[in-house]
Amino acid sequence: MGLWAALKAERLGIDTLLVDAGPLAQGASGGLLGALMPHMPDKWNDKKQFQFEALLSLEDEVRALEAETGRSAGYRRSGRLIPLPKPHLRTIAERHEREALVNWRAGDRSFRWNAIDASPLGPDWPTPEVAGAGLVHDTFAARVSPRGLTGMLVERLRRAQHVRIVEGCGVESIEGTTARLSDGTSVAFGHCILSAGHRSFPLLEMLGPPLARPLGQPVKGQAALMKGDIDPDLPLLYLDGLYIVPHEGGLAAIGSTSEDRFDDPFSTDGQIEDLIARARVLAPVLKSAVVVERWAGLRPKAIDRDPMVGPHPDNARVVALTGGFKVSFGMAHRLAEEALGAVQDRPMTMPAGFQLASHIAVATRNA
Ligand SMILES: Cc1cc2nc3c(=O)[nH]c(=O)nc-3n(C[C@H](O)[C@H](O)[C@H](O)COP(=O)(O)OP(=O)(O)OC[C@H]3O[C@@H](n4cnc5c(N)ncnc54)[C@H](O)[C@@H]3O)c2cc1C
Structure with missing residues (x-):
């Protein structure tokens, strides 16, 4: 999800630092399965519609990246x-x-x-x-192919003009608009898109008052x-x-x-x-x-299985992009656009239930 966000930031010309605790694309996204399964066609709602449109638009995203990189994502x-x-x-x-x-x-x-x-x-x-x-x-x-797709994203990002990559160095904490990294340095940011897979949850929990239960x-x-x-x-x-x-x-x-x-x-x-x-x-x-x-x-x-995206209610400069659980591959490109929308102050077009603020409301209420 973070790689998609960095790519979208590159296309928007936003000066970006991509910080990964490990090598790029070796988290959950470095696996084997790569199923792009739609939700069932019954009980239609805004979440199903969003996923449907995302699964459809992934075709064009993949085609464009394949043309740019000359690589294959193994999409079919x-x-x-x-x-x-x-x-x-x-x-x-x-x-x-x-x-x-x-x-x-x-x-x-x-x-x-x-x-x-x-x-x-x-x-x-x-x-x-x-x-x-x-x-x-x-x-x-x-x-x-999970590795085909992430490999293609990484290759494109290594040639990016606006994205600098730091690997093997994780974010340990965030305060205000400063992130403290595991090598002891600090980075000041305009916005931070937090897309650290399951490790995003504890980092997000640190930003506001204590919650009744974990975010994910x-x-x-x-x-x-x-x-x-x-x-x-x-x-x-x-x-x-x-x-x-x-x-x-x-x-x-x-x-x-x-x-x-x-x-x-x-x-x-x-x-x-x-x-x-x-x-x-x-x-x-x-x-x-x-x-x-x-x-x-x-x-x-995430707490209710839905993606967790959008600004933190107590620190709007930190934007979550995580929680894809079992369906990230089909939606990451669209959710990344939503995260960039929050950075650029554009109105949200995703279902309200995907917003970080909704997840926090649930985690505050439910012990
Ligand atoms: C066995 C299995 C099968 C799956 N099958 C499918 C499937 O068929 N279809 C599907 O859509 N989804 C599937 N999924 C789910 C999907 O793989 C995940 O939801 C998705 O990969 C999550 O992507 P992500 O970018 O949020 O997290 P990740 O891919 O885990 O990426 C997180 C990144 O953050 C970095 N990081 C962690 N902590 C920090 C930190 N503190 N600072 C900086 N960087 C940090 C990590 O190094 C990593 O690179 C499957 C998952 C598993 C485990």
């Missing part, structure tokens, strides 16, 4: 298949099919949530055993990458929290665990082996695929 609107094991799920899917016709539209483009009887791709993608009542074919879902927490996730005879055109598969995301080069990412409690944030264990085993049952083509990487990271989960 592959669609998604969701098996329906039970008949009542088919009834719900058919309702959603009608709702998608209304809600998944923009200009002359529209996307489907079609209830179908069998996979058009045969018994290997997915196994018919889990699709007793058919499947959903969602034509809106897409995927991107890290949630560990484990994922794996498999290589085999996997067509990059295949749609994503999703069943009961298990994602299979085909990528370029015969690769498919498998994920993810969701762990509120953990001893080691970056180790992998039997939980990812269970997911790999489930993936091989769901998509038999993976039986002969080999695991080439296992990976774990910490997602930034």
Whole structure:
């Protein structure tokens, strides 16, 4: 999210210092999965509309960056298949099919949530055993290579005119318009966009009066990458929290665990082996695929799971840009624009529930 903010600042000609505690793009965004999953097409609201438009505009953002850098983000609107094991799920899917016709539209483009009887791709993608009542074919879902996209952003930023990069040096605290860094130096800023993943929460909590509960927490996730005879055109598969995301080069990412409690944030264990085993049952083509990487990271989960963006009520020069939890990749570019809007005093166009001030109100009220 911070890389997108720096890129948007560069395009606006804003003099920017990009400070990262580690090497760039090695946090949660340096992972494997890259699923760009829309919210369900039912119960439409401003949050779903914002995400829908963001997922759509990411196409153009990626194309522009690919043209600028000559690199690939591994982006593709592959669609998604969701098996329906039970008949009542088919009834719900058919309702959603009608709702998608209304809600998944923009200009002359529209996307489907079609209830179908069998996979058009045969018994290997997915196994018919889990699709007793058919499947959903969602034509809106897409995927991107997390490292492809972040690598492209980093390369573009290393050539930026208005952005200077400092790596291996974290922000330890912020007071007024001064940030104290881990190397003992201080930086005075006009505005500070705070986009430190889950580490943003404690830094933001320091800026105002004590809260009744934390603004957010890290949630560990484990994922794996498999290589085999996997067509990059295949749609994503999703069943009961298990994602299979085909990528370029015969690769498919498998994920993810969701762990509120953990001893080691970056180790992998039997939980990812269970997911790999489930993936091989769901998509038999993976039986002969080999695991080439296992990976774990910490997602930034804000108090109510929504993104946390905008000026701090007690220090408007500090602008949050965090809390994307499980959907950051599809929205980071748009949320970064909102953060820059706060810097430039432009009116907010995102849902009020995404604002840092709303999260703080909740954290103040609820013990
Ligand atoms: C297993 C797994 C699977 C996932 N799958 C998906 C998916 O399919 N689709 C999707 O959209 N999302 C997915 N996510 C979520 C997504 O990866 C995260 O929400 C997203 O990467 C968060 O981005 P971020 O920029 O907020 O944080 P990060 O990527 O963690 O970046 C934070 C940066 O801040 C730096 N930093 C930390 N502290 C400081 C400090 N004090 N000072 C300066 N710099 C600091 C870090 O070094 C890091 O570079 C997944 C996450 C996990 C763990």
